[in-house]
Amino acid sequence: MGKIWVLAEQSHGEPATVSLELLTAARGFDADVQAVTWGAGASDAAAKLGEYGAVKVFDAGDLGESLPGPRVSAAIASLIESEGAPDALLVGQTYDGRDVAGRLSVRIDRPLLTNVVGLARQDGSFVSEHAIFGGTQVLNAKFTGDGPGIFVIRAKSFAAEPAGGSVPEVVSIEAPDTGRSDGARVKARHEEERSGPQLDEAEVVVSGGRGLGAAEDYAMIEELAKLLKGAAGASRAIVDAGWVPYSHQVGQTGKTVKPTVYIACGISGATQHMVGMKSAKNIIAINKDESAPIFSIADLGVVGDVHKVLPKLIEAIKAKQ
């Protein structure tokens, strides 16, 4: 039986949701599922990683002020030498996940596939699924050379389901000093207070686009999101315009969300946006332009001005609460 490694990110001992999603996906293949983790509190994360299917956890330890990219990729490369290569390495497409996967691909000289939204095994090869052209087409790809295949997988591609696994064996591994490539130092970490859920984990997402007209009007989006205990998202257009930070962006170059309801306000529905939200269970769209593409996928479409509809909607919801 082969093995699959999952790069398991964690913060304060709590595994990232995407890592639990990948462990769940890895369990679907006939292979031992093993996790590679790092950082302060990593050993606390082990029990939960086991619950989701990891039978062994390799812990590269606290990296201090180092960024994960250089040292974790070096740790995985030496783990491949000592333990043998896994059939596949699954990495969440996160800020740090991309850094680790990119550096590892150079270190072990293997290509990688990113923006993966599904994974299957056909005739012994892993075949990845990718949503292209705004999610209107599905592309399947595979590696042709020697493994291990590095698959960088978008969050929300799989549902995270616990398997009731026991506490796994934790093996400490070394995260080597990589010299000059490890020159960057994290001097301070700022955690912004968030009143609601994380964007890609929220059951309700309210997003704003160009139709808001001005950066100040994004406050309406935040207020509605808060009232519905949801998260505030954004189209690429207003992120590019500097109205809101990149971390709010929904779409191809941002986050994928799959909430119970997605409320698109003043978003026309460029293909690059729709690929990130079209899997929402319910979609409500408000846009002035009746020919906006977003209406083609909306369960409820309101042709109207967000500046008129949103204040009334906010008042009506407040009145109910």
Added chain:
Amino acid sequence: MNVAVCVKQIPDPAGELSLDPSTNTLVREGKLILDDSDSYGVEMALQLAESAGGGDVTLISMAPNGETSGLRTALAMGAAGAVLVSDDALAGSDALGTARVLAAVVQRIQPDLVLAATESTDGYTGTTPVQLAELLGWPSVTFAKHVEVTPDSVAVRRQTEAGYDEVTSPLPAVVTVTAGVVEPRYPSFKGIMAARSKPVEELTVSDLGIDVSRVGWAGARQEVVSVQAAEERQSGEIVTDEGDAHEKIVGYLERIKVL
């Protein structure tokens, strides 16, 4: 301070995009434009060079058919020159192959800092800059939302899930810039005229001493298995707001038990 900016010239994303049926890769014939995502890196580079008291901003690009139209846009913004790698042998290159080419150019021009976007708009693999850094043996700081330089270091506010980290790195380094963090300048008429005569050095794979088997189709070591139409999502009810559309939305939210 000499800054190099990796810029991609892409098919206009607002136009009809298609896959070449024989290769299943994006059709890149016809005019290419500067990827909007890269305009932030170009602007950032111009500002950093200026704040450091001078230095050149050089563009690095890899594109088919000697394409320079996107480069001219960035040159018109104020970049001093460009290095373009164009070679039929590069068709089909993946992110790693592309990073090899960019690394060879960086080694040739030896900038103090390399900037890039977090990902391109057309391929959006999102790993080329960090692969470039690893090939060079350089540090990298990805997802920068604010960048400052001193003569021998760069200080970055790096986007994280929870907020941001303050990261410093010695130079040379690779930094990726998130969109929207600076306002790209519009090229002036004078800038556009000047851009026409700015130097664009065109190189091939052999000029850079790269083994052709490490780039292009052969280097990519991956293939498209199939492409099919995705399941379509149907549209539902569309109403025109007559002053009461908010009630419709409330009703809908109640039905799905969000309210």
